[in-house]
Amino acid sequence: MNGSRAKFLKVFLSVIFLLFIVRLYDLQLHRDIEYKKQAEGNSVRTIQHDPIRGLIFDRNGRIIVDNVPSYTVTITPNEFDTKNLDALAKILKVDKKYIIDKLSSAPSQFSQVKIRRDAPMRAIAYIEEHRDELKGVDYIVEHKRNYRNPGFASHILGYVKEITPNQLSIYKGLYKPGDQIGHSGLEKSYEPLIKGEKGYSFIMVDALGRFVGKYNDGQNDISPSEGSDLVLTIDIELQSFIEQLFGDKTGSAVVIDPRNGEILAMVSKPNYDLTMLSGYTPIELWNLLNSDPKKPLLNRAISGLYSPGSTFKMILAITALETGAVDLNWKVYCPGYFVYGNKIFKCHTSHGHGWVNLTKAIEVSCNVYFYNLMLKVNFDDWSKYGWLFGFGRKTGIDLPEELGGILPSTEYFNKIYGVNKWTKGYLISLAIGQGEISATPLQMACYAMALANSGKYHQPHLVKKIINKKTGKVEELSYYTREIPVSEKTFEIVREAMYLVVNSPSGTGKAAKVEGINVAGKTGTAQNPHGNDHAWFIGFAPYENPEIAFAIIVENAGFGGAVAAPMAREIVKKYFEIKNQKTEFKLAKW
Template identity: 40%
Template sequence: MTQVFGDGGFGSPSRQRIFRYAVLALVSIFVIRLGWLQIIEGGAYRLKAEAQAIKQIKIEPFRGIMYDRKGRAIVRNSPGFSVAITPYQFTRESCIRLAAILGVPDSLVWAEVRKAAAYNKFNPAKISSGRDVDFAVMSAIEEQRDELIGVDVVIDPKRFYAFDGNATHLLGYTREIDERQLKLLGDMYDPGDITGQTGLEASYENYIRGQKGLQFVAVNNRGQRVSSFNEGKSDQPPGEGFDLYLGLDIDVQVLAEKLMHGKRGGAVAIDPSNGEVIAMVSMPDFDLRLLSGKTSRAYFNSIFRDPEEPMFNRASMPAYPPGSTWKMLIALGCLQEGLITPTTTLFCGGSYNYGNKSMACHGAHGSVQLSRAIQASCNVYFAQCGMKLGPNRMKKYATMFGFGEKPGMDFPTSQEAKGSVPDSAYMDRRWGKRGWSPYAPANWGIGQGEVLVTPLQMARYTAAIANGGIVYQPHAVRAMYNKVLRQRNDIPYGATELPIDKKYIEAVQKGMYMVVNEPGGTAFSLKIADIAMCGKTGTAQNPQGRDHSWFVCYAPADDPKIAVCVMIENAGFGSTVAAPIAKQMVELYLKGRWPEELKPKSKIDAIDSTAVDSNRVDTTAKKKQEQPKPRGPFILSAATQR
């Protein structure tokens, strides 16, 4: 049977019209979709086509803030930008261009990149020559972005110090990690990272450094960022470092630095009720601000090689003979051993003769009792006490106060010295059994000879006398704010109650009161009308030059809030150089009185406690004194092993 077409079948005009409309509609849909893809979304698809890989960029966290005892943020962070390079993408052409922008030799940039490549050639690493760049450098890099393969500018926060002074040796400085540290710390750090080098920045590094974040970006075949990955949903934000709350009073710190400017020595102030360090000064020092961000190699080398050794912490590292400030310890040892009583009378005729030698006194004091001997700093009295006590019992009591061992403060142990307290065994080792004089304890009784101490040890010793016989572990950090748990945690420290009768400590306290507050005292000229200060002067002989000037004190006498030790090298009498510095530190701390000529131009504002978590700041509540407990390393001992 033959089928006939064109007689009202498929080829009818109505069907042909429908077919044409359907084809036209289908073509229109394709044209509109093609136009959408090309015109509207063309840019996005072009980026996706160019994106050849996903790059992982590490985001630097902000280091923890440091607050002083009044809640003032004294060490903060400020924004900074640094150049980071991905070694496997970096080319010679990029190196030459980048070096020209940075104004450094291209050989230096290339060497830094090769060093980073040795650790991980796929990981972007900051380079020293590109640290803390300014806006002009960032603009130039952006302008030449297409030619700078493997080059990025990343956020790189730096330290900002919101006070007039330095607090160099206590706070410490941060600096770019070196190769030795990279090998030691492993995957925790990358080349170009900043890490704490000294002071609290080093000992609390594990807590205040924070946790790096991660940003994932799509890059093209030239290693350049073209878009975020997964709209940023896969990114991991950085975790900020924990904040530190210090016992430091930045006003007292700044004043002590100004008073000690141009001198060599150390000063330490401690809260006798808990061992918190109120101030720690070492002179000469250097400006921490010049080691924040981009550090001039010339500046760092200048302070490192300076013959005055400004990097050396004279408050805790060098050991000096303590001079007459040692006499209270000799007195306490003799009292507790029953060798003397507070009313025992010893005669001073102006000198003490032993063997074929003679020790001069400051005058002929006649028959003196303990309090008067401390007041007048009678050498003859304490030379006799030294002989009565002897080497081994002196060592016993010195050890009770922590002499002859590192104080265990919460900064790197490399910044502390043990000092030296001789006993018979020590002298036998050093000089031989018959090589040292049996009269050596007379010399030790006045703080001379082989007795060597640090200002930090002396401040702790003075604080223990002030509080009635409790030796607290000195420490700078009272609490940390945990930003993960959003809570402030106090840090417990060790304390030891001395096995010394309180009435004997009171007898020594009486003598120290008379030093400052009664005529005939070696520091009577420093009496403060509205503060009962107790103290002891010291002038220590120095074989290498002029005598060292010492002064230890605490105040108020009836409720001690501050204990101070000041030691100035080669400065002469303790009453004329060290003592006036300590006096002004005490006045500022207790009464808020600045010397008129040293008043700061601006004040550091206390943080607004209503603007932060209520657990973070407590500047008004008085910290309760803990009961003495066995001495031991503070709870963050792992952090101090750096």
């Protein structure tokens, strides 16, 4: 027919097919990698399997913390119908805004966002019953921390909580939103070991997100590995006993084994129940805990700073003896007060102690003696010995919140007040551990340990062993030990004086005396500008061959000998009771 029209049609046909080939070339040969990635993202979904956190045992192998299943409600944002928001907020007992916030922070519209951890069983039942209406709402089984002794040892253990946006940016890549992370205590310091490794499985889903099969037959899946278990140095029986001993009192107690630095008990009061923080924590509860003037979340044992009071007199005594400033024959007459310049410094008995030497001064805690002694020693020598006994610096305990306290020196005062802007009068309060000096109960316990050991200072620690679940091996941890360069003779004098504090009729710490066990110690009163003074008692037992060293502080309790010393007695008694029980048990078993 018409040849030119046939040609036109052939040209038209060729142009269309050429266009297709060019386009196919672009899609399949030029941009194929990009589309392959998109296809994989389309069809392969990654499911994260949270590892099981390691367990925490006490020194005797009793479980303190384990895990229990908990339901976490999730929402897939693109499937979720916002008209269900009210109903969901109601059954989950959260704010509508809480859910909206969680949804808006979702990294993907197509994958599940964890909305509410530790959802009540009734909510799960409701979701099951209303699956058709609650599109996009589902739940997964996770684990939450379970505390076998609720309320006990909470500060040491610390809490586990959903990661904050701030932490997410710090640990880039290691965590994902919705992950749990140790926020305080041992859960924080041992987080890398205890958390375990996340597992992933890769599944194929269809366009509706329905499970179709495993990707590559599951060969690429990574199974989660359990976190390592921690075996603590804590004796949960002793810990609970001391916590109960405190009752409603505010304060702290640290009990340490002077032979190796293992902490047997670390109490901080008031405390809080970790169970409340282990699942979902309503914001009101948070605010309550944070705004409580008694600061229950504060671990006083390592973050509470107190003046050491008279317990610090041994540092001055050691300084004087070691530098040869005085000996036991050097005596001071105590009339009950001390005058320096135009200032009067009081002793704690108005009638005075009469003539006292170093031993007696420690026994009766004579302030006047130490005021005089402070003027006889070099200030920086005193600072040096304070430093050697662990003051003014962190002990290095395996907890994240430790503070180092203040130990003044010439350099320190020059910095604070300026060179020559301060006088020796500033030092007089320091003689009796008051003024610009502060320490944590842990530092005090370690100080007691060093005195008990005649100078052996072990790094205090809470974790004895780590049980690696992957290898099945038990890893013993090593900690530092250092020798304080103080002569045996000096220690003998100071230790004997501390023995007399408890065991002499005129000693200030008589209340700590235990029948059959020789306790040595020192009372102290930390002046408190905000209220009643805090009562200190530090010590160790048995005197001859110490097995425990301790520091106890009771806030606003006044004189140390009256409140803290009797608690020390109970602690020592309990310790030996437990010890004897154990040996009896061992014998019986034998």
